[in-house]
Amino acid sequence: MIFPDLTMPLPGPLTSAHFVGVGGAGMSGIAQLFLDAGITVTGSDRAANANIDALRTAGATINIGHDAAHLGAADALVYTGALWPDNPEYLAAIERGIPVLHRSQALAWLVGDTRLVAVAGAHGKTTSTGMIITALRELGASPSFVNGGVIQGLGTSSGSGTDDLFVVEADESDGSFLLYSTAIALVTNVDADHLDHYGSHEAFDDAFVEFASRASEAVVVSSDDAGAIRVTKRLTHKNIVTFGEAPDATVRMHSLTSEGPIAFLIVVDGCEERVQLSVPGRHNAVNATGAIAVLVGLGFELGPAIDAVSTFAGTQRRFELHAVVDGVSVYDDYAHHPTEVEAALSGARSVLGAGKLIAVHQPHLFSRTRDMATEFAEVYERLADHTVVLDVFGAREDPIPGVTGELVSSQFADATRVDFVPDWQLAAERVAELANEGDIVMTLSCGDVYRIIPQLVAAMESRGSSRAVEPSVADQVPSEEA
Secondary structure (H helix, E strand, C coil): CCCCCCCCCCCCCCCEEEEECCCCHHHHHHHHHHHHCCCEEEEEECCCCHHHHHHHHHCCEEEECCCHHHHCCCCEEEECCCCCCCCHHHHHHHHHCCCEEEHHHHHHHHHCCCEEEEEECCCCHHHHHHHHHHHHHHCCCCCEEEEEEEECCCCEEEECCCCCEEEEECCCCCCHHHHCCCCEEEECCCCCCCHHHHCCHHHHHHHHHHHHHCCCCEEEEECCCHHHHHHHHCCCCCCEEEEECCCCCCEEEECCCCCCEEEEEEEECCEEEEEEEEEECHHHHHHHHHHHHHHHHCCCCHHHHHHHHCCCCCECCCCEEEEEECCEEEEEECCCCHHHHHHHHHHHHHCCCCCCEEEEECCECHHHHHHHHHHHHHHHHHHCCEEEECCCECCCCCCCCCCCCHHHHCCCCCHHHEEECCCHHHHHHHHHHHCCCCCEEEEECCCCHHHHHHHHHHHHHCCCCCCCECCCCCCCCCHHHC
C-alpha cells in the first residue's frame, strides 16, 4: 500500500493522465470526469470489468496487467492507495519525474474552487453520498459528483454537472479526506477503523476533528454515534447541524417502522414530516436523515428534500439482489466492518419474514481480521442463523501468520452455527444444503466475495430442475482499489 503525500502541490493544466488500478468504482469515476474535461485518459488494472468497458467506450485506452510501457506520454499518473509500491508503472513515473497523484489528489484537482459537499465516515458514506446526489438531481440541480459505488438510479458512480456544486465520498482510510477544501462536511459516524494507518483511536478522532473544522459553511454530524459525539464536543465551528434520534438533534428522526422499506418521522425547526424510503434498514433511515440535513443546509425546503431522497434506490453492492433460486433470495453487500455487518444483517432481517438468514463472510484485510475477529463473530452469531466463513481477502496487505478466516469462526460460542470453508465450491455446496424456500443468503465483504454467487446459484439449482430468476452478478472487480 502507498500512503499519499498530501503536501505535494497539485499540477497545473493537464492534457493526459494515466490511471493505475482504474477499474475500481472510485478510480473509474475520477477517470471518467477527466475524460469529460477533455483530458486523454489511459490506464491499467489486473482484470477487465464493466467499469473498464465503460471507460473504453468513452474513449480511454485501458491495458490489462501492469507494464512500464503502459505509461506512455502521460502528463501525470493517478494511483489508488491500495497499489503496491513496486508497481512498474508507478516506478516509471517516479523515474521520469512526472507528477504522481493519489486518487484523492486527482479528485481535488477536479473539484478546484467549486462548492464542495464531502461525505466522510467509517460507514454509510457511499449510501449517504448516493442519496444526496440522487436527491439533488431530482430537485433539478446539476452537481458534479464522484461516489464510491454505482448509484442504481443513475447507473454510474460519477458525473459532470453544470452547477457550481461538487459532491464526493471522502475517504478517511489514509487521511486523504483532509485534502479537500470543503464547504459542507457530512460526518456519518466516527467508528474507529484503519488503525494500521492511524495507529490509535485518538488519532482517528483527531483526523475527523480536522476534517469537520475545515468546512467553510457547515458541519453535519451524527447526534447518536459515540465517536461523532466525541468529535462534536471538540468542534468550535460556527454552524454545527446534528442529525439522528437524540432528543436535541437539529434534524431529528423518530417513530421508525421495523419491517420492509423503512418509514419514519423527521422534525426540523418544529416542522414534522413523514419519510418513506425505497430501501430497507434502520441504517438507511439514519443515512437519509443526514442527507436531508445536507439538502436543507444547501437551501432546499424540507418537504421537497424528503421527496427527493425517497427516490433513492440504492447503490451496487449494498444489499443488492442477484438471484432468486427455488425461493431463496441471494444478496450481496459491501459490509466489511462489524458495525457495517450489523447494519446489513439487520436490514436483511427486516425483509426476511419467517425464513433463515444465511451469511457468507469473507474477512477483508489480515489486520482487521486479527483485531476484530471477536466482534465479527458476535455480530454474525447474533443476527444470522448460520454463517459460512471464507478465507481472508488480503487486498493491500501481506499475510499475517496465523490469521485466516478460522480466527472468526473459532470465536462463535455455538460452533454448530458456523462453518469455516476456505474452498469456495465446498462453501457453495454447504450453503445449498442449508438454504430453503423463504431464506436469504447474503455474501458480505468489500473483497471479491460476490464472485462466489454463480457457484451458490449453481449449487442450489443442482438440487432440482428449477431455474434461477434474475441472476445478475455485478461485474465489479475490486481491482487494486479494494
